[in-house]
Amino acid sequence: RAALVAHVVRGLVHAAGGVVVAGRGPVVRPVPVPGVELLRSLGPDAARWALLQPAGHDLPDLDPSRLLSQREDNPLFRVRYAHARTRALMRNAGQLGLAAEPQPESGAYDHPAETGLLALLADHPRTIEAAARHRAPDQLARHLVGVADAFFRFHDRFHDDCPVLPSHQHKPSAVHRSRLALADATGAVLAGGLHLLGISAPEHL
Structure with missing residues (x-):
C-alpha cells in the first residue's frame, strides 16, 4: 500500500506542475502478506x-x-458509472448533431444542482495539488465521489422538466448545449482523476 501511494503521489505531483525530488527516505520493500491473493482476485x-x-x-x-x-x-461504481453516463450523453448528442457550448455569461448556471457541480469541477485542480502536497490520494478519491454524486443530482434534477438532451417535443437550445458542456467537463474530470489513481474509466458499464 505504501509503495502504491508513493507511486500515485509522484503522478499527482507531476499533474500539479511540481517536481518529484529524490530524497534519502526509507525504502519501501513490499513483502508477502495475508490478503495478497485477495487483492489479485479483485482486479x-x-x-x-x-x-x-x-x-x-x-x-x-x-x-x-x-x-x-x-x-x-x-x-467506485458510482464514479465510473457517472463517467460512463457522461460519455453516453456525448454520444447521443453527436447523433442529434448537438454540440456542447459553455455559456460565457455570468449566472448562466443558476440552479443549485448546476452551481454545486460547477463548484466541484472548479475545485478539481486544487484537490490534486492538495492530494500531492499531503501525500493523500484519498483526497482525490473522495473528491471524485463528490463529483459523481453532484453529477447525478444535476442529471436527475433536469431529467423530466428540462433534460440535458432535448426530447422529441423540445428543440435543441442554448440551455441544452450549456448543460451538455457541464456533463462533458464532468466526464473529463472523472476520467482524469481515475487515471491519476491508475484506475480505468470505461465508456460503457
Missing part, C-alpha cells in the same frame, strides 16, 4: 481503489462483495 481497479480511497490511518476495506458491487452503495 487492478478495485484493488487500487481499496488501497487508495481510505485515509492513510484507516484500514482498507477488502470485501469483494462491496468492492465489486455494481450498486449505488459502491463509491
Whole structure:
C-alpha cells in the first residue's frame, strides 16, 4: 500500500506542475502478506481503489462483495458509472448533431444542482495539488465521489422538466448545449482523476 501511494503521489505531483525530488527516505520493500491473493482476485481497479480511497490511518476495506458491487452503495461504481453516463450523453448528442457550448455569461448556471457541480469541477485542480502536497490520494478519491454524486443530482434534477438532451417535443437550445458542456467537463474530470489513481474509466458499464 505504501509503495502504491508513493507511486500515485509522484503522478499527482507531476499533474500539479511540481517536481518529484529524490530524497534519502526509507525504502519501501513490499513483502508477502495475508490478503495478497485477495487483492489479485479483485482486479487492478478495485484493488487500487481499496488501497487508495481510505485515509492513510484507516484500514482498507477488502470485501469483494462491496468492492465489486455494481450498486449505488459502491463509491467506485458510482464514479465510473457517472463517467460512463457522461460519455453516453456525448454520444447521443453527436447523433442529434448537438454540440456542447459553455455559456460565457455570468449566472448562466443558476440552479443549485448546476452551481454545486460547477463548484466541484472548479475545485478539481486544487484537490490534486492538495492530494500531492499531503501525500493523500484519498483526497482525490473522495473528491471524485463528490463529483459523481453532484453529477447525478444535476442529471436527475433536469431529467423530466428540462433534460440535458432535448426530447422529441423540445428543440435543441442554448440551455441544452450549456448543460451538455457541464456533463462533458464532468466526464473529463472523472476520467482524469481515475487515471491519476491508475484506475480505468470505461465508456460503457
